[in-house]
Amino acid sequence: MATAKANKSPAQQAQTPATATQPKKDTPKMATASQSYADLQKHLEELQKEADKTRALLEGKKTEEIKVLVDACAKKLQAAGLDIGEAVEYLATYAPQRRKSRLSQTTGGAPRKERADKGVPPPPKYKGPKGELWSGRGQPPKWMKPELAKGKKKEDFLMTKDQQIEAEISAQLNN
Numbered sequence: 001m002a003t004a005k006a007n008k009s010p011a012q013q014a015q016t017p018a019t020a021t022q023p024k025k026d027t028p029k030m031a032t033a034s035q036s037y038a039d040l041q042k043h044l045e046e047l048q049k050e051a052d053k054t055r056a057l058l059e060g061k062k063t064e065e066i067k068v069l070v071d072a073c074a075k076k077l078q079a080a081g082l083d084i085g086e087a088v089e090y091l092a093t094y095a096p097q098r099r100k101s102r103l104s105q106t107t108g109g110a111p112r113k114e115r116a117d118k119g120v121p122p123p124p125k126y127k128g129p130k131g132e133l134w135s136g137r138g139q140p141p142k143w144m145k146p147e148l149a150k151g152k153k154k155e156d157f158l159m160t161k162d163q164q165i166e167a168e169i170s171a172q173l174n175n
Contacts, residue, residue, distance in 0.1 A: 029043070031043045031044075073087070121135065121171075122135040122136075122137055123135065123164055123167070123168045123171075124159065124164065124167045124168075124171075125158060125159060125164065126144070126154070126157040126158060126159060127157055127159045127163065127167075128141070128143040128144065128147075128157060129143070129147070130143070133167055134157075140154070144157065
């Protein structure tokens with residue numbers, strides 16, 4: 001062990017923490033098969049307490065590091081004369097979108113009822129120059145994009161209620 005330390009440069013010795021070679025004093029003993037059930041139960045509780053402490057330390061460190069990074073970013077933005085509020089809006093685009101659980105979306109904690117029309121395509125609202133249909137959901141269809149580029153508006157393709165009913169009946173007959 002002494003020869004390994006002697007072969008290291010002073011910079012390498014400075015990087016190696018002194019505690020790396022010493023065992024931790026707080027480390028719980030390992031459980032063995034020869035222990036009684038009560039001893040194993042107690043050992044498990046000790047491990048769970050230690051894990052809880054470690055989780056709390058981890059969360060504290062995470063919060064601390066986030067605060068340091070945010071503070072540094074805020075100072076750089078202020079030094080550049082930029083608005084922090086705008087930067088936060090741009091930064092939000094990098095955050096993953098979180099979905100609410102079904103229980104939290106409703107009041108009372110009960111899951112929402114399934115829609116009666118689940119799986120049924122929505123009725124068309126727009127009709128193209130060659131009779132193409134679009135429900136108005138999602139991105140505009142390929143046939144509409146050149147028309148919009150020519151200066152037409154989406155409302156120019158709106159179907160009347162009679163046309164919508166006729167298209168729905170036709171779609172049901174075809175299925």
